[in-house]
Amino acid sequence: MTEGSFGVDHVTVAGRLDDVSLNLAPGTIVAVVGGDGAGKSTLMRVLAGALLVDSGRVRIPGPDRVGFVPTGAGFYPDLTVAENLRFAATAYRLGEVRFRGRRDYVLGLTGLGDFTERLAADLSGGMRQKLALALGTLHEPELLVLDEPTTGVDPVSRVDLWRIIADAAAGGVHVVLATSYIDEAERAGHVLALHAGRRLLEGAPSELTTAIPGVVSERHRPEERSRAWRRGTRWHEWTPAGLSVPGDEVAEPDLEDAVIVAALQREAADR
């Protein structure tokens, strides 16, 4: 990824982030994954300019060129869809002509066109997230920061949401999003996995899966429980390089496997 555009360098936030760096690029969706408490939300807030870092460098544009959608929020439930859009337009000082154009565009993209007079509180979970995205992108930001934009949303709506996010990226926006669904991160161009506030793994999803050290095998019953995890009805088990793989089928590892293996390695190293 190219240096010089937006991102963070060696950023530390006491107790929450420890020496984390991330580069964003126009047109690329960057996904930050990790479990609860990994520091995803903290990193999102730093990138949105809502949180000051204790050390390190933050490279972000001015507030009028950032779009930020916090977890489960980003709109006023007691305003209608149209009123929410109007407020965002005024906040970012869009002119009337530009507002109308942008409003029609985001309404078309999100499919909210038929619900403009409905209170945001009365929208379904998926539609609320679409509204939040519409509001975050209305002013055509250069940097779009999304904290868990698809959490608690049904699979069909998730597909729609990703389409909207991809549309923003296609327009040359720097998009960074936090998600706890690792399968979702596979659609991103670049992934940063965090674990306890530290960088665990970083790279393109395909690179990360091919770079898994050792072997991931798929089995009915795990050999070594401390290195195995459930995948559907079966188990995946990691055997570090150099050890003999118990005779069983070798799995086709995905991003989730890559992240879990990295976490296992980190635990082993920390021990």
Add this chain to the structure above:
Amino acid sequence: MLAMADKEFRQVRRDRRTLAMMLALPLLLLVVFGYAASFNITELQVEIVGPQAGAVRSALEQLGADQGITIEVTEVDEGGTRATAEKDLRNGENTVAVVTGESAGSRPLALIDGSQLFSAQAAITGLAKAPVDIGTEVLFNPDLDTSAYMVPAIIGLILVFIGTMVTSLGIVKEREAGTLEQLAVMPFTARDIIAGKLLPYFAIGLVDLAIVTTVGVLLFDVPFRGPIWQLALGGVVFLMATMGFGVLISTVSNTQGQAIQLALMVTLPQVLLSGMVFPLESMAAGVRWIAYVLPLTYFVQISRNVMIRGTEFGAMWEPYVALAVLGGVVFGLALFRFRRDLGPSRRMQQRLARDVEEAG
């Protein structure tokens, strides 16, 4: 059942604020209000005018000593007339003004400020027992009507609710919904957010002031003697001060429940300590000072002055200044806290600008 009680105890113990409210507050309230809640008038400010002023003064002081009331003679003016005495009463300088007759034998007349309901009642009772025959006449509120005493103060109480409760809830609601953080990263300043947030409540508060005052005057026959602008100006500075408290409360509350708790803790004392019910003069000095940091104290003075007595502005500017100072301090503090709360957007931008400079 015990499991439920055990769970509840554990939860209450974690919620320090509620615990403090349940244990410490009752004691505090009892002590403070115990000293404040008193209708006993022990002091009367009296002015004596007319040729016989000197003689009446000694008679009154004797009367006071007999009945255990301190008669504080604020002015003795042998050249004064009923008109000057009335003017001084109107301007709130005394509770009682005694106008003496021409000759030694003529009957003096005590004019009593009926807007100070309890002091007026004490004065009437006291004077009835005077060794010399003194006539009494109650001004401004001749029937010593309770509603004339209470309605102007209740107007203030209603504004306290709007200003403190509604304002703090409005801001905490944004915090709870997570939209406050989003506002923080929008191109707004803290002052934009606060001012924009408060403007509607401020306007509603002023409309409320107009409605409540009108209804109070029509329904309860409360007089309105002074100019309207004097009350309106009082309403403006008063709302500012109460809203300042509202913003301040919002900066230390994470939930609407906490905000309501704190707003009640700010509002309740104002009901009892502001002079709205119990006269300030009757309060023990140890709790009276609390009244002077509560905005309602000053608004009650303003509304009673304007509505009941029709006091000239020149004689009642102090509570306006007090409210403006109180409002300024509270708002300053609230804005400072709010800005810190709102996060570092601006500082971040400064740091960013510095980095860009270094790079270039």
